[in-house]
Amino acid sequence: MAAKISIRDLTKVFYKKGSSMTALQNVSIDVQDGEFVCFIGPSGCGKTTLLRILADLETPSTGEFTIARDKEDRPLQSMVFQEKGVIPWLTVEENVAFGLKMRHLPKNIIKERTSYYLAKVGLDKFAKIYPKDLSGGMKQRVSIARAFANDPEILLMDEPFAALDEQNKFILQEELLNIWSETKKTVLFITHSIDEALLLSDRILLMSSQPGRIIDEKVVDLPRPRNMEQVRADPTMAHHFKDIWNHLHNEVQNSRE
Amino acid sequence: MREKHIDPIHDPIAVEQEDWRKRQIRNRFKQVLTISSPIFILLLWEFLSRTDLIDARFFPPPTKIVGTFLMMGTSGELFSHIGISLYRIFAGFLLGVIPAIILGLIMGLYSPIRHFLSPLIMALMPIPTLALLPIIIIIFGVGEVSKVVTIAGSVFFPVIINTVAGVVNIDRIYLDVAKNYGADSKNFFFKIALPGSLPVMLEGIQMGQAIALLTIVAAEMMGANSGIGYLIWTSYKAFLLQEMYVGLVLISFFGFLFSLILRGFQNKLLPWR
Structure with missing residues (x-):
């Protein structure tokens, strides 16, 4: 089967008068259709840059990537941004409908899909209110609903739960898995949390400190549906956890030298 | 119990x-x-x-000013002064605010246009529109148009500067969201730039409103034969200080009223704040 996302030798250099910084170096990844892939790496390793390139918000210096298109009328990708991605002057409903409106879909389809995903994330009662009255967790639900409602070929998530407290994080992780299992979208997910990566992903890609390279991968073959208890109880996962922990520790150490 | x-x-x-x-x-x-x-x-x-502790000729007691106001009101002449001033303020205000918003949004969104136009704005802004009144009268004549243009000119600058600042200061992430979800330039304009810059823009409009009142009084003092400013000026020259105070109180009243109206608008237009 051909890869859903294929990234070849992607390099990104940020250049400013007299000095350059290599954010990504020769990154090559293949992601299968329906795969949930997490990226873990030390801060500043270029994870976000990689996602922003795939999201068409940044251009690669060299290298290329392709995202396979299954349906003509689908957008290639939609991004779930870090905490502040919900637009404050649009209501919850308008935020969820944003991508659909931008693509000028028929009104009844916009309405139908918006209310479906609002209900899915439990925000149907809050459809008409503005984000200022939402908690952080609810805002991220809006962000997730907006991305899924847009029905893209792949989903990009940039630490969507990083700013949430532990309890909210657990709840949203499970909700995300629920919605995801229904649609089986291909997901690229950035996180700092090893637990989160083990719970969510089929595969974890470990990145080096700057310049960012993919240096290892862990396959997470725990059966789904999963919950945090299973992840914690599984000895293989405990082993993975330790490996990834050591990796991060080493990379942080390296970047200091 | x-x-x-x-x-x-x-x-x-x-x-x-x-x-x-x-x-x-x-x-x-x-x-x-x-x-x-x-x-x-x-x-x-x-x-x-x-009690004559201050000179009643220069500072007539408020009750007398109210009396004078009622007297002037019954003659009907006062209201024609108020009417013409309000007309000039509204027309000038709209003529200044609308182009300022449109141009400000364009400058905020497209940085080449911003770089091209901002030196002109910077150079023209410090010139008091009132100092240009002679030129304005030469171009637009002595009629209403020249007063309206004077108001428009002085309202224009605070509004355009605040609108540009409003757009430029929109959090980058909202631009990213719009781009990522495929917004075209029309949507960038109406769904992102306009609502996103509105809070700062409305502050500029508040400022413009205050400047419009300052300008109307001065403009009517210099080149008009009607309006509240004209009333103040002619009363002063004839040493009718009670009449002059009526004019001053009217200006203060309308300034206060316009501020309240704009605050109300602000709350209506920014339900998301």
Whole structure:
């Protein structure tokens, strides 16, 4: 089967008068259709840059990537941004409908899909209110609903739960898995949390400190549906956890030298 | 009943209730303070003027000014002055604000246009529109148009500068969201730039409103034979100070009124704040 996302030798250099910084170096990844892939790496390793390139918000210096298109009328990708991605002057409903409106879909389809995903994330009662009255967790639900409602070929998530407290994080992780299992979208997910990566992903890609390279991968073959208890109880996962922990520790150490 | 055994001093609800009542009283006191300062000044003025502690020729007592206002009102002439001034303010305000918003949004969104136009704005802004009044009269004649253009010119600058600043200061992430979800330039304009810059833009419009009042009085003093500014100026020259004060109070009243109206608009237009 051909890869859903294929990234070849992607390099990104940020250049400013007299000095350059290599954010990504020769990154090559293949992601299968329906795969949930997490990226873990030390801060500043270029994870976000990689996602922003795939999201068409940044251009690669060299290298290329392709995202396979299954349906003509689908957008290639939609991004779930870090905490502040919900637009404050649009209501919850308008935020969820944003991508659909931008693509000028028929009104009844916009309405139908918006209310479906609002209900899915439990925000149907809050459809008409503005984000200022939402908690952080609810805002991220809006962000997730907006991305899924847009029905893209792949989903990009940039630490969507990083700013949430532990309890909210657990709840949203499970909700995300629920919605995801229904649609089986291909997901690229950035996180700092090893637990989160083990719970969510089929595969974890470990990145080096700057310049960012993919240096290892862990396959997470725990059966789904999963919950945090299973992840914690599984000895293989405990082993993975330790490996990834050591990796991060080493990379942080390296970047200091 | 159990409640009866609770000593009121140790009942937590009663304690909080008492506290709440005190806070209410304190808030009401603050409201009274806000209302009382103008009343206090008016009373003081009235007293000093009536007792000749200040010269009643220059500072006629407020009650006399009210009397003069009623007298001028019954003759009907006063209202034609107010009407013509309000017309000039509204027309000039709209003529200044609308192009300022449109141009400001364009400058905010497209940085080449911003770089091209901002030196012109910077260079023109410090010139008082009133200083250009002779030129404006040469171009637009002595009629209404020249006054309206003068107002428009002075309202234009605070609004355009605030609109540009409003757009430029929109959090980058909203631009990213719009781009990622495929917004075209029309949507960038109306769904992102316009609503995102609105809070700062409205501050500029508030400022423009105040400047419009300053300008109308001065413009009518220099080149008009009607309006509140004309009334103030001619009354002053004829040493009819009570009539002059009526004009001043009217300006103050309309400034206050316009501020209130714009605040109301602000709350309506920014439900998301």
